[in-house]
Amino acid sequence: xxxxxxxxxxxxxxxxxxxxxxxxxxxxxxxxxxxxxxxxxxxxxxxxxxxxxxxxxxxxxxxxxxxxxxxxxxxxxxxxxxxxxxxxxxxxxxxxxxxxxxxxxxxxxxxxxxxxxxxxxxxxxxxxxxxxxxxxxxxxxxxxxxxxxxxxxxxxxxxxxxxxxxxxxxxxxxxxxxxxxxxxxxxxxxxxxxxxxxxxxxxxxxxxxxxxxxxxxxxxxxxxxxxxxxxxxxxxxxxxxxxxxxxxxxxxxxxxxxxxxxxxxxxxxxxxx
Amino acid sequence: xxxxxxxxxxxxxxxxxxxxxxxxxxxxxxxxxxxxxxxxxxxxxxxxxxxxxxxxxxxxxxxxxxxxxxxxxxxxxxxxxxxxxxxxxxxxxxxxxxxxxxxxxxxxxxxxxxxxxxxxxxxxxxxxxxxxxxxxxxxxxxxxxxxxxxxxxxxxxxxxxxxxxxxxxxxxxxxxxxxxxxxxxxxxxxxxxxxxxxxxxxxxxxxxxxxxxxxxxxxxxxxxxxxxxxxxxxxxxxxxxxxxxxxxxxxxxxxxxxxxxxxxxxxxxxxxxxxxxxxxxxxxxxxxxxxxxxxxxxxxxxxxxxxxxxxxxxxxxxxxxxxxxxxxxxxxxxxxxxxxxxxxxxxxxxxxxxxxxxxxxxxxxxxxxxxxxxxxx
Numbered sequence: 019x020x021x022x023x024x025x026x027x028x029x030x031x032x033x034x035x036x037x038x039x040x041x042x043x044x045x046x047x048x049x050x051x052x053x054x055x056x057x058x059x060x061x062x063x064x065x066x067x068x069x070x071x072x073x074x075x076x077x078x079x080x081x082x083x084x085x086x087x088x089x090x091x092x093x094x095x096x097x098x099x100x101x102x103x104x105x106x107x108x109x110x111x112x113x114x115x116x117x118x119x120x121x122x123x124x125x126x127x128x129x130x131x132x133x134x135x136x137x138x139x140x141x142x143x144x145x146x147x148x149x150x151x152x153x154x155x156x157x158x159x160x161x162x163x164x165x166x167x168x169x170x171x172x173x174x175x176x177x178x179x180x181x182x183x184x185x186x187x188x189x190x191x192x193x194x195x196x197x198x199x200x201x202x203x204x205x206x207x208x209x210x211x212x213x214x215x216x217x218x219x220x221x222x223x224x225x226x227x228x229x230x231x232x233x234x235x236x237x238x239x240x241x242x243x244x245x246x247x248x249x250x251x252x253x254x255x256x257x258x259x260x261x262x263x264x265x266x267x268x269x270x271x272x273x274x275x276x277x278x279x280x281x282x283x284x285x286x287x288x289x290x291x
Numbered sequence: 292x293x294x295x296x297x298x299x300x301x302x303x304x305x306x307x308x309x310x311x312x313x314x315x316x317x318x319x320x321x322x323x324x325x326x327x328x329x330x331x332x333x334x335x336x337x338x339x340x341x342x343x344x345x346x347x348x349x350x351x352x353x354x355x356x357x358x359x360x361x362x363x364x365x366x367x368x369x370x371x372x373x374x375x376x377x378x379x380x381x382x383x384x385x386x387x388x389x390x391x392x393x394x395x396x397x398x399x400x401x402x403x404x405x406x407x408x409x410x411x412x413x414x415x416x417x418x419x420x421x422x423x424x425x426x427x428x429x430x431x432x433x434x435x436x437x438x439x440x441x442x443x444x445x446x447x448x449x450x451x452x453x454x455x456x457x458x459x460x461x462x463x464x465x466x467x468x469x470x471x472x473x474x475x476x477x478x479x480x481x482x483x484x485x486x487x488x489x490x491x492x493x494x495x496x497x498x499x500x501x502x503x504x505x506x507x508x509x510x511x512x513x514x515x516x517x518x519x520x521x522x523x524x525x526x527x528x529x530x531x532x533x534x535x536x537x538x539x540x541x542x543x544x545x546x547x548x549x550x551x552x553x554x555x556x557x558x559x560x561x562x563x564x565x566x567x568x569x570x571x572x573x574x575x576x577x578x579x580x581x582x583x584x585x586x587x588x589x590x591x592x593x594x595x596x597x598x599x600x601x602x603x604x605x606x607x608x609x610x611x612x613x614x615x616x617x618x619x620x621x622x623x624x625x626x627x628x629x630x631x632x633x634x635x636x637x638x639x640x641x642x643x644x645x646x647x648x649x650x651x652x653x654x655x656x657x658x659x660x661x662x663x664x665x666x667x668x
Binding site: 020033034037038040041042044045047050052094095098099101102142181182183184186189190192193194195196 | 306308310311314317318321322328329331332333335336337339340341342345462465466481485488493494495656
């Protein structure tokens with residue numbers, strides 16, 4: 019039976035996003051998500067799992083992560099140690115096989131959602147090394163000779179920040195969704211979801227300021243959705259009024275994380291009436 | 292019409308493969324209510340894997356489906372790329388004909404297509420009718436809104452939005468790597484450790500090995516001052532990215548064109564003989580950064596160097612000498628479009644010696660690929 023994703027109460031999904039998630043579900047292929055940092059790539063994986071009522075597994079990729087780590091790790095050192103000090107049954111190799119997130123997803127009895135987060139952080143060959151396992155949804159544990167075949171193909175969501183080019187062979191197997199930066203209308207819905215019942219006049223003034231900063235050309239890192247939400251949380255907490263926002267931008271540090279950018283925005287503000 | 296879209300995508304430079312196309316057909320056939328909007332989104336998600344290509348996709352979409360609802364330019368002139376011709380070729384099992392149609396299939400895919408040709412032809416035909424029906428009859432607005440989306444071409448400027456900051460430069464530079472075991476002896480060699488331990492009768496013995504390190508060595512030669520002043524910040528970013536990326540890294544400066552001496556500092560006070568720099572050519576690779584913008588005599592007439600004592604040999608001779616001394620080299624030009632034909636004589640002369648690429652994200656990527664590829668002019 020094909021699963022269907024119809025959105026989530028706590029996540030504003032645009033129609034194209036829904037279409038693409040459902041296409042990936044239907045094809046049983048990995049969904050590759052790209053987009054500006056802070057536009058909700060990582061959150062989406064979790065929300066899909068919640069909406070579909072599936073178990074969620076996270077594989078957080080780091081620069082030192084190897085593809086093999088995601089499948090399983092054979093803890094030889096522990097085994098050696100046990101052999102030396104005579105603890106446990108060292109003849110049972112299976113005791114020293116520790117499954118990684120992908121391995122766990124493939125062995126799971128039920129269908130799960132696996133988020134491979136920030137795939138581009140790893141070595142260039144990382145994605146290539148996963149081709150077979152993601153295609154066949156099976157892998158072999160060499161040490162025990164066991165082959166793990168997924169009973170239900172896990173739904174794999176992969177996020178990338180474009181730091182490294184992904185290999186073509188890998189891309190061909192994915193359904194690709196680019197999270198475009200939300201337009202004003204969508205952004206208003208996102209704010210509504212996170213801050214229900216917030217004073218619309220304040221929201222309007224804050225969004226004006228936010229888009230004003232985003233439109234400034236010379237910024238190194240433009241603030242994105244997550245920065246706006248953080249900033250609004252501070253504004254609500256400190257009880258800022260619309261009138262204050264018209265005069266200045268309080269807590270600019272929540273929106274801009276680069277001192278050069280802060281200076282540039284202050285300068286632009288000072289030059290305006 | 293539907294298959295024409297496949298070709299239109301390829302004509303617009305989107306490397307869509309038959310497998311991806313079949314995947315798209317599968318979604319459309321199994322989708323409960325496929326309409327033009329779904330087609331637009333899903334086709335993009337399945338066939339396009341780079342956001343920089345979204346604009347090309349929009350253009351292709353408009354060209355093919357724009358006609359269906361009476362908007363957009365007439366496509367025209369692409370007679371041979373019809374779905375019917377494709378279907379005929381598939382049905383006849385004629386791979387040569389497919390090749391003529393512009394589909395260069397890898398052999399295993401061709402075999403797959405041939406094996407499934409009946410199912411494929413049926414699916415394609417169904418999808419064709421489905422789509423045409425879809426465009427005309429589905430809920431009002433569906434097709435038009437898809438066309439409208441394509442028309443907005445909102446990804447047009449995507450590429451130019453990218454800032455070439457130190458981090459993105461480093462990412463590009465990180466393509467240059469040759470990992471050789473030259474690092475400190477501090478990596479645990481598990482296999483050897485276990486082997487030794489067994490030989491020692493269970494007494495744990497740890498064996499370490501040499502760490503593998505990036506062995507790429509780079510000389511960065513930068514034009515400074517004069518017409519390069521507007522690009523100083525960009526060049527500076529490249530410098531700091533390269534310095535932190537490569538352990539073996541040397542930087543030199545010149546003004547307009549390097550002659551018998553180059554400089555160690557950007558203010559051009561400390562000179563060093565070019566011959567000395569060329570000694571690095573044995574095991575270093577060379578990246579030159581400059582706009583190659585100067586008077587032609589500086590390159591081809593002797594004694595026209597602007598700085599230092601009179602140099603008897605013209606600039607071009609020195610450029611050739613520098614180029615030949617290094618095993619691999621590339622020239623990055625920060626001036627937009629400078630490497631095209633329309634730029635000045637001096638640029639063309641420099642290009643006769645060095646491979647020249649623009650100092651943009653794309654150019655940097657291409658330059659790194661060039662250096663890694665092992666080709667030599």
